[in-house]
Amino acid sequence: MPTNPPGGLGHxxxxxxxxxxxxxxxxxxxERGRYYADARHWHVAGVWSDPDLALPLAERPGWQAVTAALSAGMIRGVVVxxxxxxxxxxxxxxxxxxxxxxxxGFLADASNGIPARRTPGQARRRHDIADAASGWFTQPDTHEEGAS
Structure with missing residues (x-):
């Protein structure tokens, strides 16, 4: 019996x-593949790659490792x-x-699940906004005691 909820989400x-x-x-x-898998709560059991697109898929060592992992039951799907x-x-x-x-198994295309690229400054700003929203202030003079 499958332990995964409908819609493909789960471990x-x-x-x-x-x-x-x-x-x-x-x-x-x-990064894009991991982001796609993480968004669906899938566990990334392995990452394989090959350096030569000209080589037929069946002859690529990385792809051979992926299909071996699928055959062994180590993975249930492949995210590209x-x-x-x-x-x-x-x-x-x-x-x-x-x-x-x-x-x-299954094959998933992560090209639509592109993670947002942020600069370090943007990431810090988002972190500061989240802290402020939760009531956590990093600078002591930002929050006045007793203010309503």
Whole structure:
């Protein structure tokens, strides 16, 4: 019996997979995949990547590790930050999704779940606003004792 609520939310082990030529692009892809999984309360059981998009998907070592993890039951789904990391077009992506579904898994496209980029100053400002909203003041002269 599944322990996950309807709608795909819950503790579901997934892999985040990406394929890019630079470490910066790989890092951004991983971040986007993790963000997408976290938003659904999925557990990221592993992150795999490959550096060569020209190599056929079945021959990529990272993708082979992902499919091995799926076959072993270590993961139930694969999150990719961009569909082109695993398929040339939408039809191929859909066919790959069907293949993974036949193996008991699923394929998720995180390209719509892009995390908001914030500068350190914006992040600090959001933190200060949250503190102020909760009644916590970081500067002693900001809050006057006895004021209503």
């Amino acid at each position: 579901v082990p997934v892999a985040v997979y990406s394929c890019a030529t630079t470490s910066t692009a790989l890092g951004e892809s991983e 930050s961009v569909p082109t990391h695993v398929a040339a077009d939408a039809a191929q992506f859909a066919a790959l999704g069907v293949l993974l579904r036949d193996r008991g």
